[in-house]
Amino acid sequence: xxxxxxxxxxxxxxxxxxxxxxxxxxxxxxxxxxxxxxxxxxxxxxxx
Amino acid sequence: xxxxxxxxxxxxxxxxxxxxxxxxxxxxxxxxxxxxxxxxxxxxxxxxxxxxxxxxxxxxxxxxxxxxxxxxxxxxxxxxxxxxxxxxxxxxxxxxxxxxxxxxxxxxxxxxxxxxxxxxxxxxxxxxxxxxxxxxxxxxxxxxxxxxxxxxxxxxxxxxxxxxxxxxxxxxxxxxxxxxxxxxxxxxxxxxxxxxxxxxxxxxxxxxxxxxxxxxxxxxxxxxxxxxxxxxxxxxxxxxxxxxxxxxxxxxxxxxxxxxxxxxxxxxxxxxxxxxxxxxxxxxxxxxxxxxxxxxxxxxxxxxxxxxxxxxxxxxxxxxxxxxxxxxxxxxxxxxxxxxxxxxxxxxxxxxxxxxxxxxxxxxxxxxxxxxxxxxxxxxxxxxxxxxxxxxxxxxxxxxxxxxxxxxxxxxxxxxxxxxxxxxxxxxxxxxxxxxxxxxxxxxxxxxxxxxxxxxxxxxx
Numbered sequence: 001x002x003x004x005x006x007x008x009x010x011x012x013x014x015x016x017x018x019x020x021x022x023x024x025x026x027x028x029x030x031x032x033x034x035x036x037x038x039x040x041x042x043x044x045x046x047x048x
Numbered sequence: 049x050x051x052x053x054x055x056x057x058x059x060x061x062x063x064x065x066x067x068x069x070x071x072x073x074x075x076x077x078x079x080x081x082x083x084x085x086x087x088x089x090x091x092x093x094x095x096x097x098x099x100x101x102x103x104x105x106x107x108x109x110x111x112x113x114x115x116x117x118x119x120x121x122x123x124x125x126x127x128x129x130x131x132x133x134x135x136x137x138x139x140x141x142x143x144x145x146x147x148x149x150x151x152x153x154x155x156x157x158x159x160x161x162x163x164x165x166x167x168x169x170x171x172x173x174x175x176x177x178x179x180x181x182x183x184x185x186x187x188x189x190x191x192x193x194x195x196x197x198x199x200x201x202x203x204x205x206x207x208x209x210x211x212x213x214x215x216x217x218x219x220x221x222x223x224x225x226x227x228x229x230x231x232x233x234x235x236x237x238x239x240x241x242x243x244x245x246x247x248x249x250x251x252x253x254x255x256x257x258x259x260x261x262x263x264x265x266x267x268x269x270x271x272x273x274x275x276x277x278x279x280x281x282x283x284x285x286x287x288x289x290x291x292x293x294x295x296x297x298x299x300x301x302x303x304x305x306x307x308x309x310x311x312x313x314x315x316x317x318x319x320x321x322x323x324x325x326x327x328x329x330x331x332x333x334x335x336x337x338x339x340x341x342x343x344x345x346x347x348x349x350x351x352x353x354x355x356x357x358x359x360x361x362x363x364x365x366x367x368x369x370x371x372x373x374x375x376x377x378x379x380x381x382x383x384x385x386x387x388x389x390x391x392x393x394x395x396x397x398x399x400x401x402x403x404x405x406x407x408x409x410x411x412x413x414x415x416x417x418x419x420x421x422x423x424x425x426x427x428x429x430x431x432x433x434x435x436x437x438x439x440x441x442x443x444x445x446x447x448x449x450x451x452x453x454x455x456x457x458x459x460x461x462x463x464x465x466x467x468x469x470x471x472x473x474x475x476x477x478x479x480x481x482x483x484x485x486x487x488x489x490x491x492x493x494x495x496x497x498x499x500x501x502x503x504x505x506x507x508x509x
Binding site: 003004005006007008009010011012013015016019020022023024025026027028032033034037038039040041042043044045 | 073148240262307382397505
């Protein structure tokens with residue numbers, strides 16, 4: 001293995017430019033209802 | 049800010065503000081850990097001493113590591129500065145003032161009497177009640193009128209036990225469907241049920257209309273039946289499991305979650321996950337109990353240590369099953385590194401009190417289901433809209449950067465400050481934090497990211 005393998009991830013700084021469409025699921029609506037996070041919410045922005 | 053950890057045989061480095069994730073070898077892992085607070089000369093000396101028996105660790109190789117780190121820094125993928133703090137409030141404002149999700153409490157009553165229920169057997173510390181069609185219809189109108197340009201609207205039929213008011217659920221779905229085209233909306237419904245009243249009608253209707261169903265099962269029979277009992281004290285496991293199996297089988301590839309709660313009685317919850325798998329369920333969620341500090345069901349410090357180990361065991365189980373061609377999903381380990389949420393969402397959090405509200409059977413609006421019954425949090429009602437604007441502003445200003453304890457937490461942009469209700473119950477402020485929950489969240493994220501990192505590394509082999 002090379003010394004560093006960088007995974008493909010969404011660039012958060014870039015996402016500030018055209019994010020915030022609000023179409024993604026409300027995180028607490030899916031399965032938790034008691035211990036909310038946002039990391040597992042898929043993005044639904046059609047203009048990414 | 050970075051976070052370095054070792055798990056699943058991997059050395060993982062997270063660059064928090066860019067969202068970058070690096071899997072590195074042990075030498076560069078050590079270098080990165082020291083990089084920001086020691087000189088390169090000091091680092092070189094320490095690395096050469098530590099790896100004295102490694103022929104490949106030479107001064108020139110360490111220089112190459114420094115160069116690789118600098119390259120990542122220049123590319124904005126390592127030690128990236130936090131530029132979000134000054135704009136956090138503006139980020140959340142962009143999505144505020146638009147309601148897109150409602151939790152409809154169609155039944156403040158329940159046919160089970162679960163001792164650990166945060167909703168006090170569905171009554172939410174109040175009177176038993178069911179929602180009328182008129183109230184529900186007004187709630188849907190309120191949602192459509194206040195959702196501005198949002199296309200996707202979410203409605204969760206919740207309780208208590210929503211199937212105790214199933215006719216109204218059906219009528220409300222029919223009403224929403226009759227309006228969505230003219231309004232340019234797409235309704236996504238969820239049903240959260242304890243299973244007692246599931247029959248063929250419920251299955252057929254839900255599999256046609258519900259985007260997601262959340263089915264409450266705690267796993268092993270003895271665990272489930274300890275708390276999930278009827279009013280005569282009889283366990284419900286044997287009655288609901290065959291119904292859930294039939295429901296899920298008929299559901300095909302539509303979303304569902306088997307959702308369990310673990311308590312002081314079963315911190316070894318992976319055994320309950322295994323039971324769910326044995327029963328044929330593969331979309332799973334297990335949540336730590338939410339209860340008062342003096343509640344005997346509460347997870348103790350000793351339990352939390354067990355739970356932390358269990359999260360790692362769960363990740364191992366997922367890997368085993370993945371390799372065996374029998375994968376399963378655990379809600380909190382779902383993470384889409386490439387297509388996950390944008391920075392707006394990561395800063396803003398769940399949207400309680402702004403994008404998301406709960407509606408009581410009487411049509412009162414609350415910031416979320418967990419605040420229902422606490423009168424001071426009442427925001428208004430579905431006829432007059434939000435009238436307690438001061439309280440709503442409090443929720444609107446609640447983002448991850450508004451929580452002082454989150455400033456130095458590496459998980460802040462994965463969690464976005466966590467659950468406002470848990471924070472309130474733990475500290476008296478929605479801008480506080482629920483420390484035990486934070487510990488568990490960080491562990492879950494480490495496991496979730498490790499599982500994704502292994503996919504990437506294995507894919508390369």
